[in-house]
Every structure is written in structure tokens, then in C-alpha cells.
Amino acid sequence: MAMMFKPVMTLCAGVCAAMVAGCARSQGPDDGTRYSFALQDGFQRLSGELSFSGDADGASQIRLPGAWGPEAGLDGQFSDFRVSVAGGRFEPVLVIDGVIHLEHAASAPLVLRYEFSQDYEGLPQWGVQRVPGLRPVTQPDFAVFVGAAAFPHPVWSDDRTPSYSVSFSQDGLPVSARSSLGDGSRLDTGPIPASRFLDTLWILGGFDQASRVVNAVNIRTALRGDLPLAPDEIQTQSEHMIAGAADLFRDTPFETYLIVAMPLPPLPDQSAVIGTAFHQTFMLLTTANAPAEEIRHTVSHEVLHEWITGRMGPTDTDTDPSRMWFTEGFTEYFTLLVRLRVGDLDLDGFLAAINALEAHYQASSVRTMTRMELIDHVWDSRETERLPYQRGALLAFLADGRAAAGGSDRLADVLAGLIDEA
Ligand SMILES: [Zn+2]
Structure with a gap:
């Protein structure tokens, strides 16, 4: 698969990128942002309501999800927009390039109502979505969606940290969701950046x-x-x-x-x-x-992303391919190292995996590609996608080995200094 990613996510399988999107302005007087969803036809349609305080300057914008991960054109999942400002209806709703523009009295309470559902027929399939299951799924018996691909969000600055409330109901009765933010029919967060709120996964219905x-x-x-x-x-x-x-x-x-x-x-x-x-x-x-x-191995690699780079803080999405040697390559090395440390791999297994990385790298037809060339072509083929994994993992192995031999700080200690999230 060859793809280009721009969203809040880390996607792996030879296709991976760690990044954070964000938004812009200072803290408002009421920073509660509330979503409530009424489920229709099982989990096939979500009637959504987004409530928040409009900007003090009297102009607010709400961004619809457009592209996330391998998936684009996500704004087609939304319909029937209705806006009320301070209780009064506001029509027609103006959507320009996926952004709803509103003018209103200073800091007026705003409500966006809309319908949300998957924009294809039936269960996910190869050839319909870039990666079946990553584009939001809303089915009779279950739903699964990524926050960044499913929640319209006010356009705010990165430094703003609203609190969020998300609730689900069906025929007036509460319905429990399972999500990155917790479990329940109503989830309330403390103050968090929008990027954190959108970097979430949501599950409803038929999962064990x-x-x-x-x-x-x-x-x-x-x-x-x-x-x-x-x-x-x-x-x-x-x-x-x-x-x-x-x-x-x-x-x-x-x-x-x-x-x-x-x-x-x-x-x-x-x-x-x-x-x-x-x-x-x-x-x-x-x-x-x-x-x-x-x-x-994939489970282990994904868990490692919690540290590389999740707990190191937000990263710049636009420059992601230039950092894959670190975000993916170092993740790959530490995946193997932690698997060794917890006894999931023995020393022979660890060395066999490093040798396999080296062998694939030596045999790679794109091995001589320069770093700058690779930034523009990383998604061109399976081999270009794998190159930053191979280079970064082998670099980490070499650097860690030299540190160990020279008695200086091990690579894990260097990374520990970058992890600042308690
Ligand atoms: Zn990865």
C-alpha cells in the first residue's frame, strides 16, 4: 500500500506516521464542549448535537473531518446541518471547504445539529476503503470510529484546553460506549487539547x-x-x-x-x-x-508508540515522513528490545530479528535512496515504506551497542529524558 497521512494518528504495517493536529485561540469563559448522539437504526446513524460557546469576536468556525489517515472525503459522512445561535435558528448553514462559518453575538452559545453515518454500503471491504475498518463504520449491530474522522470540531488554537462531554442514547435511554477516554453512556474529560480529544477511538455495540x-x-x-x-x-x-x-x-x-x-x-x-x-x-x-x-509483534509495536512518540508530546504532522527513521525505526528497535526484556523473545530470537532487518535492508532495491529523496517518496512502495523502519532500527541498535560498550547512557535513558507526560 502507498499512502499519505495528514491526521492525528500513528498507523503501522509498513504504513505509519505519528502526528497531532490542532486548533487556535485563548481560553473562553465557558470552555465546555458537548457532544450528544442519538443512535438510529441500531448503530447505523448518529443524530449529533455539538454545543459550545462562540468566540468573543463574534465569528466562529466548525471544521468537519476531511482527511484522516488513509481516508479522504470524510465530510460526505455528514448531512442535515442545523445551527442555532443563542436559541435562535440560523439558516442556511454555510459550509466552505469543510468549514462551517458562523457570525453571532460575542460568546453566544452555539449548537450544531447534524446526521452522521458511514458513506458506503455494508461492511468494510478491500477496494472500497483504503484500509477497511479505518474509515468510520456504522452498522446495525456495531459502530467504530476515530475521533478525528467523526467529530466536527470548533476551530481553536493549540494552546486552548477545553473540557469535553460526550453522551450516547437510543430511544431516550443511555447507551454505553467504550473509548480511549473511558467507558460509559456519558464521558467527561478534564481540560485537554483538541488534538488529544480527536486522537481517540470509539466503540459502540457488538464487541466482546x-x-x-x-x-x-x-x-x-x-x-x-x-x-x-x-x-x-x-x-x-x-x-x-x-x-x-x-x-x-x-x-x-x-x-x-x-x-x-x-x-x-x-x-x-x-x-x-x-x-x-x-x-x-x-x-x-x-x-x-x-x-x-x-x-x-504488531501488538508490541503499537504499545511502544505510546512512548515513541505519544508521551513525548505533540509532533508536527507536515514533517512526519522526515522523522519516520525515529518514529518507526526507533519504535521497531525498542519493540524488539522490550520483547527481549519481558521474555517474549530470547536472545536468539532478538538477534534473528535484527539480522532479518539488516538482510532486508541490504536486499532493498531502494537502499541507496538519500534521506531527502525518501521524504518525498516514502509512500511510493512497500520497499520505500520499510526503509525508515530498517534504517532507524539498525541505527538504534548500533548506537545502543556503542553506548553499552563505551559505558555512556543507554539509548533508553536518552529517550526517557524526552518523555515528559506524567
Ligand atoms: Zn508504527
């Missing part, structure tokens, strides 16, 4: 859900369908990696982590495994025939 507290982290799962690794193994692998990485980077554990997995449609004579990391969350998409070892 479980949770257990391990080392003070509430690890929650939402799984569905025929997966090549047993649910308990997916959960245990994630638990080991969270504990191992927190220990290696001397980080304090976070309160909760969400694991979501669901099947990809079958491919003729092939298997596919795609992992995507969000804030304290990953989603695994896999064909039922994928090798168990590939699932274990």
Missing part, C-alpha cells in the same frame, strides 16, 4: 468487551470476529509490553489503556495485519489467517 487491572493500569479490550490470536493472548501481550516499556523508560504507568481488534476482509492467498496507535489505545485489523507471531 473485557477489562482487568494490571500493575495499576486498567486494560480494556473490545474485540470482534475471527482473530488469529486468542483474546487472552492479545491482552497478555499488551500487558507485558506496557509494563516492560514503562520500566525501561522509567515512566509512571497511566490509568487506562484500550485494545481494539477486528477482522480485515480476507485477501486471496495473502494475509494482512495493520496496527494503528491512538492516545492510550491501539486498534488491530487483521485477516483471520495472519501468523500469530506477526500479531504479537
Whole structure:
């Protein structure tokens, strides 16, 4: 697959990028941003209501999701816009390039009502979405969507940290959701940046859900369908990696982590495994025939993204391909190192994996591509996509080995200094 990413996400499987989008202005008097959804026809349609305080200068904008990850044209999922300003109706609603523009009295309360549903027929399929399951899914028995691909959001500055409230109901009765922000029919956050709010995954309906507290982290799962690794193994692998990485980077554990997995449609004579990391969350998409070892490695890699670069703070989305040697390559090296440390790989397995990276790199037809060439062509082919993984992982292995031999700080200690999120 060759793709270009611009959104809030970290997507892996040879296609990966860590980034954060954001918004612009100072803190307003009422910084509560509220979403409420009434579910229709099972989970097929969400009647949404977004409420917030308009800007003090009397002009506000609401951005509809446009492109996220491999998916574009997301504004087609939305219809029937209605706006009320301080209780009065406001029509027609003006949408220009995916942005709703409103003029109103200073700081007036604004409400946007709209309908939201998947913009294709039936279950996700190859050839319909770039990655089946990453474009929002709203089905009779379940729904799954990424915050950045599904929530219209006021256009604000990065330094603003509103609090958010999100609620779901069906026929007037509360419906529980499972999300990166927590579980329940109504979720309230403290003050958080918009980028954090949008870097979330949301699950409604037909998933097998479980949770257990391990080392003070509430690890929650939402799984569905025929997966090549047993649910308990997916959960245990994630638990080991969270504990191992927190220990290696001397980080304090976070309160909760969400694991979501669901099947990809079958491919003729092939298997596919795609992992995507969000804030304290990953989603695994896999064909039922994928090798168990590939699932274990992808799960481990996605967990490592919580530290590289999730807990290092926001990153600039526009320059992401130039940093993949770090965001993906170092993640790949530390995935192997933590798997070794927690006993998931023995020394032979660790060295075999490093040797395999080296062998693939040596055999790569794009091995001589310069760093600058690669920035523009990273999504051109499977080989160009893999190059930053190979270069970064081998660089990290070399640098860490030299540090160990020279008695200086190990690479994990250097990274620990970059992790500033408690
Ligand atoms: Zn990755």
C-alpha cells in the first residue's frame, strides 16, 4: 500500500506516521464542549448535537473531518446541518471547504445539529476503503470510529484546553460506549487539547468487551470476529509490553489503556495485519489467517508508540515522513528490545530479528535512496515504506551497542529524558 497521512494518528504495517493536529485561540469563559448522539437504526446513524460557546469576536468556525489517515472525503459522512445561535435558528448553514462559518453575538452559545453515518454500503471491504475498518463504520449491530474522522470540531488554537462531554442514547435511554477516554453512556474529560480529544477511538455495540487491572493500569479490550490470536493472548501481550516499556523508560504507568481488534476482509492467498496507535489505545485489523507471531509483534509495536512518540508530546504532522527513521525505526528497535526484556523473545530470537532487518535492508532495491529523496517518496512502495523502519532500527541498535560498550547512557535513558507526560 502507498499512502499519505495528514491526521492525528500513528498507523503501522509498513504504513505509519505519528502526528497531532490542532486548533487556535485563548481560553473562553465557558470552555465546555458537548457532544450528544442519538443512535438510529441500531448503530447505523448518529443524530449529533455539538454545543459550545462562540468566540468573543463574534465569528466562529466548525471544521468537519476531511482527511484522516488513509481516508479522504470524510465530510460526505455528514448531512442535515442545523445551527442555532443563542436559541435562535440560523439558516442556511454555510459550509466552505469543510468549514462551517458562523457570525453571532460575542460568546453566544452555539449548537450544531447534524446526521452522521458511514458513506458506503455494508461492511468494510478491500477496494472500497483504503484500509477497511479505518474509515468510520456504522452498522446495525456495531459502530467504530476515530475521533478525528467523526467529530466536527470548533476551530481553536493549540494552546486552548477545553473540557469535553460526550453522551450516547437510543430511544431516550443511555447507551454505553467504550473509548480511549473511558467507558460509559456519558464521558467527561478534564481540560485537554483538541488534538488529544480527536486522537481517540470509539466503540459502540457488538464487541466482546473485557477489562482487568494490571500493575495499576486498567486494560480494556473490545474485540470482534475471527482473530488469529486468542483474546487472552492479545491482552497478555499488551500487558507485558506496557509494563516492560514503562520500566525501561522509567515512566509512571497511566490509568487506562484500550485494545481494539477486528477482522480485515480476507485477501486471496495473502494475509494482512495493520496496527494503528491512538492516545492510550491501539486498534488491530487483521485477516483471520495472519501468523500469530506477526500479531504479537504488531501488538508490541503499537504499545511502544505510546512512548515513541505519544508521551513525548505533540509532533508536527507536515514533517512526519522526515522523522519516520525515529518514529518507526526507533519504535521497531525498542519493540524488539522490550520483547527481549519481558521474555517474549530470547536472545536468539532478538538477534534473528535484527539480522532479518539488516538482510532486508541490504536486499532493498531502494537502499541507496538519500534521506531527502525518501521524504518525498516514502509512500511510493512497500520497499520505500520499510526503509525508515530498517534504517532507524539498525541505527538504534548500533548506537545502543556503542553506548553499552563505551559505558555512556543507554539509548533508553536518552529517550526517557524526552518523555515528559506524567
Ligand atoms: Zn508504527
